[in-house]
Structure formats: structure tokens, C-alpha cells
Amino acid sequence: VTTAAPLDDVSFLVRSAHRVTVLQTLSAGARSRRDLHETTAIPQPTLGRVLGAFETRGWVERRGREYACTAFGELLCESLRGLLEAVGVCQRLGDVLSRLPADEVDVDLRAFADATVWEPEPGDALAHVRRMEEAWFAADRTRLVGSTLGPASFAERREVAETFVERGQRSETVVSRAMMEHGLSDPVINEMARDLLGDDRVSASLYDGPIPVVLAVADGTAMLAPTDDNGIPTTVVVSDDEDVRAWVDARIDHYRERATEMTVEDVPEL
Amino acid sequence: VTAHDPLDDVAFLARSAHRVTVLQTLADGPRSRRDLHEETGVPQPTLGRVLGAFEERNWVERRGRTYACTAFGDLVCTSLADLLETVETVQRFRDVAGTLPTEELDLDLRALADATVTTPTDGDPLAHVNRLSDVWYSADRGVILMHLIPPGSLQDHEARADRFGETEQVVESINSAESLDQILENPAYVELLREGLENDRIRIHRYEGTIPFVLGWADDTAFIAPTDDRGMPTAFVETTDEEVRAWVEARLDAYREQSTRLLPEHLPEAPATDGGDDS
Numbered sequence: 001v002t003t004a005a006p007l008d009d010v011s012f013l014v015r016s017a018h019r020v021t022v023l024q025t026l027s028a029g030a031r032s033r034r035d036l037h038e039t040t041a042i043p044q045p046t047l048g049r050v051l052g053a054f055e056t057r058g059w060v061e062r063r064g065r066e067y068a069c070t071a072f073g074e075l076l077c078e079s080l081r082g083l084l085e086a087v088g089v090c091q092r093l094g095d096v097l098s099r100l101p102a103d104e105v106d107v108d109l110r111a112f113a114d115a116t117v118w119e120p121e122p123g124d125a126l127a128h129v130r131r132m133e134e135a136w137f138a139a140d141r142t143r144l145v146g147s148t149l150g151p152a153s154f155a156e157r158r159e160v161a162e163t164f165v166e167r168g169q170r171s172e173t174v175v176s177r178a179m180m181e182h183g184l185s186d187p188v189i190n191e192m193a194r195d196l197l198g199d200d201r202v203s204a205s206l207y208d209g210p211i212p213v214v215l216a217v218a219d220g221t222a223m224l225a226p227t228d229d230n231g232i233p234t235t236v237v238v239s240d241d242e243d244v245r246a247w248v249d250a251r252i253d254h255y256r257e258r259a260t261e262m263t264v265e266d267v268p269e270l
Numbered sequence: 271v272t273a274h275d276p277l278d279d280v281a282f283l284a285r286s287a288h289r290v291t292v293l294q295t296l297a298d299g300p301r302s303r304r305d306l307h308e309e310t311g312v313p314q315p316t317l318g319r320v321l322g323a324f325e326e327r328n329w330v331e332r333r334g335r336t337y338a339c340t341a342f343g344d345l346v347c348t349s350l351a352d353l354l355e356t357v358e359t360v361q362r363f364r365d366v367a368g369t370l371p372t373e374e375l376d377l378d379l380r381a382l383a384d385a386t387v388t389t390p391t392d393g394d395p396l397a398h399v400n401r402l403s404d405v406w407y408s409a410d411r412g413v414i415l416m417h418l419i420p421p422g423s424l425q426d427h428e429a430r431a432d433r434f435g436e437t438e439q440v441v442e443s444i445n446s447a448e449s450l451d452q453i454l455e456n457p458a459y460v461e462l463l464r465e466g467l468e469n470d471r472i473r474i475h476r477y478e479g480t481i482p483f484v485l486g487w488a489d490d491t492a493f494i495a496p497t498d499d500r501g502m503p504t505a506f507v508e509t510t511d512e513e514v515r516a517w518v519e520a521r522l523d524a525y526r527e528q529s530t531r532l533l534p535e536h537l538p539e540a541p542a543t544d545g546g547d548d549s
Contacts, residue, residue: 006357010350011284017277058360058367070367072360075379079356080280086349088276090342094328098340109345 009057013080018042020080022050023069026060027077030068085113092117096226096235111243118236126151128236132216132223135238139218140169145255147176147211148231154186161192174205174255176231180262187270197264205259206266215251222248279327283350288312290350292320293339296330297347300338355383365389366505369496371482377517385509396421398506402484402495405508409488410439413522417446417481417501424458431462434471442473444525446481449501450474450532460537467534475529485521492518 004012013019021040025031031039037047051067054060059073069077089112096117097109118128133150136142137160152160164171175183184190196202214225214233222245225233239245283289291310295301303321307314321337324330329343339347359382363370366387388401399421406412406420407430422430445453453459466472484495484503492515495503509515 004361006354006361007284007287007290009357009361010353011281014277014281014284017275020277056364058364061368071370071375071379072363072367075356076353076360079353083280083346083349083353084276086342086345087279090328090346091274091276091279094340094342098328098331098342109341 012053013076016050018046019050019053022047022054023059023073023077023080026067026069027074030063030066032065033067036067082110085110089113089115093237096237107247108243111241111247112237112239114241115237115239115244118238120235128225129233132214132225132233132236132238135218135221135223136216137164139221140167141171141217141219142169143172143215143217143249143252145174145207145211145213145215145252146179146231147214147227148179149183154189157183157186158188161189165192165196168201170201172203172252172256174207174211174252174259176211177206177208179231180204180206181268184268185270190267190270193267194264197262197267204262205256206262207255207259209258211255215248215255217245217248217252220245224248224251282323283346286320288316289320289323292317293324293329293343293347293350296337296339297344300333300336302336306337356380359383359385362387363507366496366507369504370494370507371496374482374521377514381511381513381517382507382509384511385507385514388506388508390504398495398503401506401508402493402503405488405491405493406486407433409441409491410437411441412486412488413442413444413519414484414486414488415444415477415481415522415525416484416486417449417497418484418503419449419453427459427462431466434466440471442475444475444477444481444522444529446501447476447478450476454538457538457540461540464534464537464540467532467537474532475526476532477525477529479528481525485518487515487518487522494518 013023018040022036022042025036025040033044033047033051036042037044040047042050051060054073055062058070059076060067061070062068086109089109093109093112093115097112118131121127129150133152136144184193193204197204211231212227214223214227214236216223221238221240223236223238225236227233283293288310292306292312295306295310301309303314303317306312306321307317310317312320321330324343325332328340329346330337331340332338359379360367362385363382366389388398391397394400403421406414420427453463463472463474467474481501483497484493484501486493490510491508492511493506493508495506497503
């Protein structure tokens with residue numbers, strides 16, 4: 001029996017969804033051919049050919065009335081899963097993350113395997129921004145790097161800020177000067193900021209360079225959003241993965257280290 | 271944005287060796303289209319289509335006059351390389367895949383990527399057994415676990431014992447009780463063992479349970495041989511990988527702990543040399 005080039009076997013496997021399904025199903029546990037047929041709905045003749053080809057390659061073996069993955073078949077299934085996961089992450093997040101500057105994405109992209117993407121929705125163009133804000137305000141501990149305020153009236157902002165003070169939330173923000181000046185142009189919020197900046201629950205820093213992304217951590221959840229030229233998030237990538245959060249935390253640290261910590265004196269006089 | 275099945279993109283990539291080559295080359299570093307053409311030999315029109323399809327998938331991006339892998343392209347390339355390496359290993363083990371004691375093989379099979387597999391062939395049905403003998407008898411140090419009397423005639427064993435006597439070799443074997451009893455029943459074998467046991471250059475342990483494979487190491491080589499029900503090896507797998515070696519040693523330690531050491535005084539009495547004692 002001659003052996004094909006490895007790429008030939010990979011190609012053989014992946015060009016049929018049936019084959020991948022059979023391998024994945026057997027990797028989850030041994031099954032009779034009948035059972036396999038009922039679980040996968042693959043026609044019996046096809047199943048026969050697939051199992052025969054897999055046996056020849058040492059991926060599956062017969063154990064009495066059942067077919068089972070060999071240890072090598074399982075290894076193959078695991079390696080294939082890695083490739084499918086890599087391609088899947090790229091399919092879901094490629095458009096979003098490739099809009100980030102390259103040096104913003106120095107994390108193992110596989111960590112994004114479980115990430116979700118919030119996008120503008122038809123009829124609700126700010127759906128993704130609102131969800132981001134909701135997550136942010138619901139958290140006890142938040143960190144944020146950003147260059148623009150989210151959409152809200154000053155009345156709403158006051159309410160949110162008051163709730164924030166009452167609930168004892170902690171926050172750390174790194175913002176653009178424009179965002180800070182705009183946010184503190186409301187007399188009530190300006191007054192609250194004066195009180196809060198003396199408190200170690202709240203820290204705010206001013207970053208003078210361009211901020212091409214919104215980075216936020218709300219308790220265990222990390223969010224990152226590329227922005228358009230006006231600083232408006234175009235999509236939000238949300239992940240509870242620890243590596244993603246650690247990376248977003250590190251990026252926020254990066255901005256904070258290059259920013260100037262605000263004191264009460266920096267709060268604009270109205 | 272429509273959701274694609276990742277399998278479609280994997281199949282798209284794996285269907286064409288050209289595509290794989292282009293991705294691998296760009297993962298190695300950015301190239302102009304001309305360089306890419308010269309390096310890979312992929313025809314220009316094909317190259318244009320491949321690069322376009324890769325750009326669409328965010329695997330590759332243009333940077334001025336060059337094309338470069340994105341972080342995603344790098345990830346896809348690494349993951350494909352891992353899959354190809356796995357398949358290559360799986361292909362090498364194809365003939366023994368079903369016979370290796372996988373329940374016992376609590377070992378990351380990736381560690382076997384560099385292993386060599388010897389199987390019986392048409393003109394040489396003992397190729398694997400001979401390979402085992404070559405590896406074992408040429409080593410200065412070794413430990414072996416087996417349910418088998420080493421192959422060869424008595425003359426072969428005597429010749430081996432003579433050579434052993436002239437070297438500094440030190441070996442240890444963990445034998446099934448059945449195989450050890452058969453050795454000890456044969457006075458000729460006992461005499462070949464006696465000196466080695468007495469000067470501690472041969473250590474033998476008796477294991478009462480089932481030994482479903484041959485396992486051991488000889489100098490830098492770790493080996494495992496699946497066996498049939500009678501203990502006959504059906505293939506021979508050898509590697510110098512350190513992870514496999516550590517695993518083999520740990521397995522051997524576990525068997526040794528369950529075994530009883532055979533000491534010189536356990537050997538049957540040597541037959542009288544003058545033939546005077548007829549009982």
C-alpha cells in the first residue's frame with residue numbers, strides 16, 4: 001500500500017463534510033454503523049466507503065460491532081479542530097480585527113475563539129455601542145480607553161453618574177482631552193468629578209495621541225472596538241476569555257502609562 | 271456579512287498545493303508578487319487569483335508593493351502545518367495504529383512525530399524483531415519489559431553471552447512470570463545468566479501480571495513494540511524523543527515496582543559437571 005502526501009490526506013478529509021462529520025462523531029465515542037447512520041444521516045453506502053477509507057488510513061478501527069477512532073484518528077481530529085478554529089476565528093473577526101493597527105493585536109488570536117461580535121443593526125445603528133455601555137455600567141470594576149463619549153443626553157449622564165457613585169463602582173479611564181472636556185462641560189457632572197477625583201475609586205488620565213480603538217474591561221468581560229475617524233465604534237468584539245482580558249488590560253496599561261493622571265486641578269472651571 | 275462554514279475555507283486551501291505554497295511562503299515573510307512567482311513557480315495568473323482570494327479572507331494583505339500574511343494568515347498557516355505534521359505521523363503509524371496499546375499509551379502521540387516504525391514486510395517478516403535485536407544488543411545500557419524469550423537459537427544466546435562478557439554492558443529486564451519460568455527451566459539458559467546476575471550486570475524482575483507489549487530503552491533509544499496475544503511483536507517503534515523516553519521510564523518503573531527481583535540464589539542449582547550424581 002502506498003502512502004499519499006500528507007496534503008492529499010488532508011484534502012481527502014476536508015473536501016467532504018460527510019468525512020469530517022464521521023471522524024468527529026467517532027472521536028466522541030465508538031458507534032455501530034447503524035448508530036452512526038442514524039446520528040449523522042449519512043447514507044449507508046457513503047458511510048461504508050468513508051469507514052473503509054478511514055480504516056485503510058489507520059484513523060478508525062473495528063471493535064466487534066462498533067467502529068472507533070484509533071488514538072491516531074483522535075489526534076487527527078484534534079489537529080483538524082485547531083485549523084477549523086483558526087479559520088473560524090478569522091472568518092468571524094478578520095474584518096473587525098484587521099481594522100485595528102497591527103501592533104494593537106499582539107495576542108494569540110485563538111484566544112478569540114469564543115468571542116462574540118456586536119454590530120450595528122438595521123434600524124438600530126448604535127446597537128453595539130449601547131450594549132457596550134450597558135455592560136460597562138453594570139460592572140463593579142471597569143477600565144476604559146476611548147476618545148469619545150457614548151450617545152446620551154446630559155440628563156442621562158447625570159443619572160448614570162449618580163448610580164455609579166451610589167453603587168460604589170470602581171473605574172479607571174484613559175481618555176482624550178476632547179472627551180474629557182466634553183464630558184465635564186455639564187455643571188452637575190463637573191461637580192461630581194471634583195468630588196470623585198479625590199477618591200481612589202476613580203482614576204482618570206488624559207492621553208494626547210490618537211486613540212484608534214475603544215478598549216474596555218467590565219469585570220470579567222473584555223471589549224474592544226475599532227473606531228471610524230470620528231472615534232465612533234464600528235463593531236465591538238466581546239470576550240470573557242482570560243487571555244483576551246489580560247491582553248486588553250495590558251493595552252489599557254500601555255495607554256495609561258503614556259497618559260497624564262488627572263487631578264482636581266485639571267477639571268475645567270465652568 | 272454571511273457566516274461561512276470554516277470547513278469551506280479549509281477545503282479551499284487544502285484543495286490546491288499552489289495555495290498552500292503561497293500561504294507558507296508569505297508566512298515566512300512579505301514578498302512582492304514577482305518574488306513570489308520566482309520563488310514558488312506558481313504561474314502569474316494563478317498567483318493573482320490566489321492572492322485575491324487570500325486578501326478577501328483576511329489571510330494576506332498588501333503592504334505597498336509587497337504581500338504579507340496577516341496575523342490571521344500566520345495562524346491559519348501554523349494550524350495547517352500542525353495538521354500536516356499530524357497526518358504525516360498518522361501515515362507513518364498507519365499499519366500499527368490499531369495494534370498499539372492506546373489505552374496504555376497515556377502519551378501525547380505528537381511526541382511520536384520523529385519516531386521510526388519498522389513493520390514486517392513481504393520478504394522480511396521478522397524485520398521488526400531483528401531491528402529490536404539490533405537496538406537492544408548493541409546498547410551499553412538498557413531496560414526491557416517483555417513477555418517473550420529473546421529470539422535466537424541457543425548458539426545465538428551463547429554468542430551473545432560471550433560478547434556480553436567482553437563488554438561493560440549493564441542491562442535490566444522485567445519479564446512475565448511465564449517467560450521467565452521457561453527460561454529457568456532450561457539449564458543452558460540458566461548458566462548463561464548466572465554470571466551476569468552474580469556480578470550485577472544483569473538484573474531480572476519477575477512480573478506476575480499481563481505484559482501486553484514490549485517496552486524499553488537502549489542507550490538513547492526508547493522503543494515500544496505492540497505484540498499479539500502470545501507476546502510476539504507485530505511492529506517496532508523507536509525514537510530518541512525525550513518525552514517518550516520519560517514516559518517509557520515511568521512505565522518501566524511502575525512495572526518494576528510490581529515485580530520481584532530475581533537473585534542469583536533463586537537460580538536452580540548448576541548441574542554437576544562430572545556427571546557423578548545420577549538421581
